[in-house]
Amino acid sequence: MTKSSWYQLSPEPQRNQYRLTPVSPSGVGFLDQASALASNGSKLFVSSVQGHLAALDLNPDTLAFTPGAEVNASLAYQTLSPFWLGGQLHLLAYTRDGGILDFFRVSATDLQHLYRYQRTYGDTTIGFTTVHAFGYRDRCLFMGYNSNTGTSRIYGIQVPPQAPLSISLLWQSEWAKGWQDFCFFQLGGENFFFKHNPAYQAVNIDHYMDDPAQGSHPVGTGLPLPQETSAAATLTLQEGPGFAGYRADNGLLTVNRFHSDCQGWQQQAQLQAGRDYSHLLAIPCGGGKSLLALYG
Template identity: 30%
Template structure:
């Protein structure tokens, strides 16, 4: 599941098990919290990693299958009913994280391979002709086995939280602003059992710009934390038991309130 905003309306994307059939839901702007079906469409090929992003006022999706070597970019049409492929970029196989990022007027996609530690950043541009241009501007080797990446922003700057199961660490990193720069850790500490046993970690922000992250376990436990403004820690606000195993979670805005949508 993924979310995006188009024309001030909030939408939720749900992919079927094949990774090819996409259901697009419009989030409710009333207190009933119901979703309405906006459209269904099919991708040209199945993907495991699927991320929406906005580029110059248009909605795009980055799609990637770790067993293949190409990252595909798709553009959603104005009716929100179909996509067309606008770029197929060779990046190599095995990446386990794909994340679009923006900073001021620059737009990037970051990829990471938890088996090898390879990480790369590609800048995206829309040239005068049709399509989207991509150019690698930075690469590095990180430690292996980082996962459960969750991105957020403070003051327009990009940050992310990640967990390393092998080293039992949790980091908050800041992605640098330059085209040819990577990230650096703001916080690195021992991961507790909740972080190590999490099924997924998701971030969200409130109207004041404060950042939060929820730790969700496959046993159904949800812990909500508030990140300090200096990103050097967090405090726990609440915890709850959903009563069912959680496989994925996304923050959704319903009736101007941020909620967590959980799926087993």
């Protein structure tokens, strides 16, 4: 049984203040057998250890999850990343050991498998510890990073005339090993990400370049995140993007809003949530509200 704690994040009347309230959503049994979770708006995607891939819908008013589309993918994915392509929601699902990247088109009743991308030698796709799909201007991209080797890559997702999808490598580099707690967000239509490296005592915010072939570069360095932070999740707050951070050693859960210059953040809320959870999930509920789950 996976232990979990759920919290409703709500804005207070005062600026830059939020409230974390313990809640008990219904329909959360999916956590018991989940190998990966991801959200897009109020839609939650779940991969189970038995190989099933499902979409659930959250009612923000009743905090109830209801089942939606489901498919037997025969794989327990470690990473899920929703993205938009051609005005329609898609899902990227990834297995680390096999380096398999599966792409699904999402509808209210179906998860349609479109394409599989896998490289097991040369430009290998095996071992990514972070995979994230995102759109920029008129392009759709995804990144992969391996914290054990430092390998970092950006791929392009195209829709060719005679196939559902195709993938091309646009950029590759070798970063330091050990980056974790990636939080991807947008400011002014630009793509940024926050990352944390305990081995090097480093906390950065990076910006993706206008040309994906140029990769990314740091715009904020040496930021004041406790090195003991063990999980993080991106948030959509009333006044811009932010993140929730959790420390398993002391149970502290904090909510923070990124500064618009990407040189840090301002704390909005904190709560003692209990120790020794391993994962943090955030699901936006609209109006600056979110549903947060600590589990594992």
